[in-house]
Amino acid sequence: MAVSSLFSVLFLLLIISLFSTALTSIHGLNDHSSIQQVVSSDGHDDLLMSAYNQFSAFKEKYNKTYLTQEEDDYRFGVFMSNLRQARRNQILDPTAIHGVTKFSDLMPSEFRTQYLRFDGQIQLPNHLKTAPILPTNNLPTTFDWRDDGAVTGVKNQGQCNACWAFASIATLETAHFLANDQLVDMSEQQLLDCSDECTPNKRICNRGCNGGNHVLAYRYMLKVGGVQATKDYPYTGINGSCKFNNNKIVASIYEFNDIVANEDQYAANLYEYGTVAVNINGDMMQTYTGGIACPPCSGALNHAVTLVGYGSNRHWICKNSYGTNFGENGYYRLCKGRLTCGENPVAAFPLSA
Structure with missing residues (x-):
């Protein structure tokens, strides 16, 4: 991922992250220990570089490749959104474990369609x-x-x-x-x-x-x-x-x-x-x-x-x-x-x- 492209994506996701964190605090929702893969190891939300590292590991584990850098950037954004969705699902469904899966680069609408x-x-x-x-x-x-x-x-x-x-x-x-x-x-x-x-x-x-x-x-x-x-x-x-x-x-x-x-x-x-x-x-x-x-x-x-x-x-x-x-x-x-x-x-x- 090109440096300028990476940082533009990270900046946008930082805004989303802070907004989501604020909503989480407002509603009294805390990180669940079983989804540490969704948050940084210290429980804080400065996890953007961690998310990118997880995305790299995700691509390697599931042999994911994208045709263009733009598609890679887009899928990283989707991946980050799905980390947030995994957190919300974990709160709704605490007896299961939710996190990164082989579908984590798909929009929910894409997952449903496919x-x-x-x-x-x-x-x-x-x-x-x-x-x-x-x-x-x-x-x-x-x-x-x-x-x-x-x-x-x-x-x-x-x-x-x-x-x-x-x-x-x-x-x-x-x-x-x-x-x-x-x-x-x-x-x-x-x-x-x-x-x-x-x-x-x-x-x-x-x-x-x-x-x-x-x-x-x-x-x-x-x-x-x-x-x-x-x-x-x-x-x-x-x-x-x-x-x-x-x-x-x-x-x-x-x-x-x-x-x-x-x-x-x-x-x-x-x-x-x-x-x-x-x-x-x-x-x-x-x-x-x-x-x-x-x-x-x-x-x-x-x-x-x-x-x-x-x-x-x-x-x-x-x-x-x-x-x-x-x-x-x-x-x-x-x-x-x-x-x-x-x-x-x-x-x-x-x-x-």
């Missing part, structure tokens, strides 16, 4: 079967399908809005394992290229990297008979022409079930039948680095994840699709009560033949 365009507000198909109400009084205190070897490794959707495909495939992988005692890595790309299922009113459709819904993905699986393995239909992260070969199907489903919007029933069905695809609000995931997230309830359900288990106090263990360098080795833990507080929550799972 990673959270999930069509959660779906009108459920009339033929969708609702799972029966299960007893919940004898559930184990903690449970995790990974302990049984029923979950494939964390995958990475990249800058393709394919969370809907990853969540539906993850649940199929577990369902197939439970039915056949064989864990197979299955193809999300097949869904991206081939599934164009829509709701009856055509308002929501599976559109590859432009978003979709796991319920519609299950409907597609039923229609075509199943999915191929990843090795036969590898992931590219871009929309392509359909190359589905029904002679290479490795797994199929015979039905899929919706669960009533009750988290005790989510836990019971998870324990009884396998992993569950759910929709959540992912806005604060941009700064999440670990811990149990308990963000404010929001009506906007914009991301799909897979429940693989639950921990003490019924916090949820969510398999995400941002790669292993997100959160806790690719996982996101979410507190109880945050799966049913959004608008029209949908939890569903398939049963495999």
